[in-house]
Amino acid sequence: MLFNSFHFLLFLPVVFLLYWFVFKERRWQNLFVVVASYVFYGWWNWRFLLLIAFTSLCSYLSGLLLEKYKCNLRTQRIVCASNIIVNLLILCVFKYFNFFMENISMLFQTMGYELGWTTLNIVLPVGISFYTFQALSYSIDVYKGNIRATHDPVEFFAYISFFPQLVAGPIERATNLLPQFQKPRSFNYAQAVDGCRQMLWGFFKKLVVADNCAIVVNQYWDGYAGQTGFHLLLVAILFTFQIYSDFSGYSDIAIGCARLFGIDLKRNFNYPYFSRDIAEFWRRWHISLMSWFRDYLYFPLGGSRCSRAKIIRNTLIVFFVSGLWHGANWTFVVWGLYNALLIIIGNLMGLNVKNKDIVAAERLLPRFKDCLRMTATFFLAMIGLVIFRSESIGQAVGYCGQMFTTSLFHVGGLDCIPALIWCLLMMAVEWVQRNKQHALMISGIKNGWLRWLIYTVVAFLIFCLIPNQMNQFIYFQF
Numbered sequence: 001m002l003f004n005s006f007h008f009l010l011f012l013p014v015v016f017l018l019y020w021f022v023f024k025e026r027r028w029q030n031l032f033v034v035v036a037s038y039v040f041y042g043w044w045n046w047r048f049l050l051l052i053a054f055t056s057l058c059s060y061l062s063g064l065l066l067e068k069y070k071c072n073l074r075t076q077r078i079v080c081a082s083n084i085i086v087n088l089l090i091l092c093v094f095k096y097f098n099f100f101m102e103n104i105s106m107l108f109q110t111m112g113y114e115l116g117w118t119t120l121n122i123v124l125p126v127g128i129s130f131y132t133f134q135a136l137s138y139s140i141d142v143y144k145g146n147i148r149a150t151h152d153p154v155e156f157f158a159y160i161s162f163f164p165q166l167v168a169g170p171i172e173r174a175t176n177l178l179p180q181f182q183k184p185r186s187f188n189y190a191q192a193v194d195g196c197r198q199m200l201w202g203f204f205k206k207l208v209v210a211d212n213c214a215i216v217v218n219q220y221w222d223g224y225a226g227q228t229g230f231h232l233l234l235v236a237i238l239f240t241f242q243i244y245s246d247f248s249g250y251s252d253i254a255i256g257c258a259r260l261f262g263i264d265l266k267r268n269f270n271y272p273y274f275s276r277d278i279a280e281f282w283r284r285w286h287i288s289l290m291s292w293f294r295d296y297l298y299f300p301l302g303g304s305r306c307s308r309a310k311i312i313r314n315t316l317i318v319f320f321v322s323g324l325w326h327g328a329n330w331t332f333v334v335w336g337l338y339n340a341l342l343i344i345i346g347n348l349m350g351l352n353v354k355n356k357d358i359v360a361a362e363r364l365l366p367r368f369k370d371c372l373r374m375t376a377t378f379f380l381a382m383i384g385l386v387i388f389r390s391e392s393i394g395q396a397v398g399y400c401g402q403m404f405t406t407s408l409f410h411v412g413g414l415d416c417i418p419a420l421i422w423c424l425l426m427m428a429v430e431w432v433q434r435n436k437q438h439a440l441m442i443s444g445i446k447n448g449w450l451r452w453l454i455y456t457v458v459a460f461l462i463f464c465l466i467p468n469q470m471n472q473f474i475y476f477q478f
Contacts, residue, residue, distance in 0.1 A: 001043035037163035056160040059135040063149035080143040099328030127167030138174040155181040164257040168475040170268040170288035185262035195259030197440040202252030205245035213242035229408030234416040241423040276373035278342040279352035335387040
């Protein structure tokens with residue numbers, strides 16, 4: 001079920017009312033969350049439910065076994081490793097099997113051998129990368145002693161399947177989300193109202209900014225060869241805004257929706273386009289995924305407390321895996337390695353730990369030096385996202401090659417201007433609110449009429465500017 005669908009507009013209020021006014025006790029609320037989440041997820045394909053149920057069951061049982069054999073380190077390692085292997089094997093079969101088979105066959109063809117292997121005609125389950133990583137973090141945290149294993153299967157299944165963040169994150173940790181299903185919850189009016197504000201801003205970013213950018217990007221991307229460099233630059237800028245407003249818009253809707261049910265999810269975006277270097281960008285972009293790789297891959301490899309050569313190795317591994325996590329295509333791998341190279345260069349220059357504060361925290365406008373740094377970081381991120389958006393390495397090279405020609409100085413492509421206006425409006429609002437959790441956190445405005453005027457204007461823009469064509473969220477494919 002899509003957040004931006006009529007079905008969800010009916011689904012959410014019904015679930016909300018039943019959750020607070022019928023299933024008032026914690027146990028019944030948890031059970032209802034599981035049922036509602038499975039209805040939400042099964043709306044795409046009921047067969048997907050078998051997979052998420054199996055993943056949940058394996059991780060739940062692994063937690064019990066890890067607790068049972070807590071005095072036997074060897075057995076614990078076997079249990080934890082087995083659960084990791086089972087979950088990753090499921091992920092690899094559904095997401096990467098065809099990719100690996102095709103590339104192995106091509107490799108042998110170059111050597112004159114025909115393997116005759118066939119690919120599988122399987123559908124990638126929505127959100128499998130997200131809930132698999134969430135399940136893995138549970139068993140790893142129980143193994144490390146960061147959390148005690150739960151004996152209640154209902155609260156664990158609720159943790160894995162909680163519908164607001166099920167299909168595109170944030171990727172939650174058991175240390176944060178599971179305890180919230182283990183204690184009574186009471187309705188908090190202020191929390192729910194702020195959740196509605198965050199959802200409204202998320203819908204604005206998705207329906208007004210992302211979907212209007214998508215119309216232009218989809219129209220010109222594949223036919224880049226016939227466009228001027230200037231036009232391609234505008235299209236690349238639009239896609240850079242599209243993917244941010246699409247994914248962060250989903251995160252805002254998910255986090256806001258969870259707050260309606262008394263659940264606090266982790267922040268997933270922290271205004272990344274106001275970053276002054278690539279390292280800062282990655283501390284602010286898809287925070288739940290990058291912190292997952294940091295804690296469960298980068299730190300176990302040695303993190304930054306090792307030789308410079310090993311730091312470079314660790315960075316390459318993390319971004320290689322991050323790229324592959326996004327999809328079974330070499331463009332994602334190259335995109336990951338491109339960002340790893342930028343991080344490594346920044347590390348060698350001593351730049352990666354300099355910018356950890358809010359840019360221009362005490363000023364309305366940034367300094368000229370900060371403007372240059374934010375522009376350079378945005379440009380580097382944009383080039384990476386051209387690779388990310390392309391269907392092949394050849395297309396990415398061709399697009400950049402066509403963009404950086406003398407036609408880059410031929411002003412044109414004015415059909416991009418309306419979408420760019422909404423992008424700039426979004427960025428202006430978020431700049432003013434950059435020290436807040438989300439852009440519509442305006443409870444500090446004491447004039448109630450002014451607050452409601454702002455909400456009405458945002459809702460009116462959504463109603464008037466929503467495109468006729470509905471687009472699913474970009475990260476549903478991952």
